[in-house]
Amino acid sequence: MTDDHEKTLGQVLRYGLVGVVSNLIGYAAYLLLTAFVLPPKLAMTLLYAVGAAVGFFGNRHFTFRHRGSVSRAAIAYVIVHGIGWALNFLLLYTFSDRLGYPHQLIQAVAVLLVAAYVFVSMRRFVFPVQQEEKGSRE
DSSP states (O other), X not given: OOXXXXXXXXXXXXXXXXXXXXXXXXXHHHHHHHHHXXXXXXXXXXXXXXXXXXXXXXXXXXXXXXOSOHHHHHHHHHHHHHHHHHHHHHHIIIIIIXXXXXXXXXXXXXXXXXXXXXXXXXXXXXXXXXXXXXXXXX
8 A cells, every 4th residue: 555545544534533423413413403493404504614613623633634824724624615515505405495305314414425525625625735745755
């Protein structure tokens, strides 16, 4: 296995660990909020914002071990998560509101789809391998 494959596998495992814990907590909060207080898309929006804000530091330091520009990464992170939120919203709207599937099921599937999109986007655009790191391995 090459160094790049090992690094990617480590990132996937760390992202998965952070993701499983945070998404289980977030999904439980989603179920509680929608059962007692908020409509589904508003609950998802609030929890998405909180999870994304907390996730920036965990993913930057723990998952990707990024040492590049914090401001550049933060801007890219907001854009990636804005798209992730829109994808989540559209999934809820289309499959729950329009087609009548239970929002609980759609949100569970959306968590997985959005997480995959966010990981790939963060690895490529938010916390990419710095040029000096690439150069040192060649």
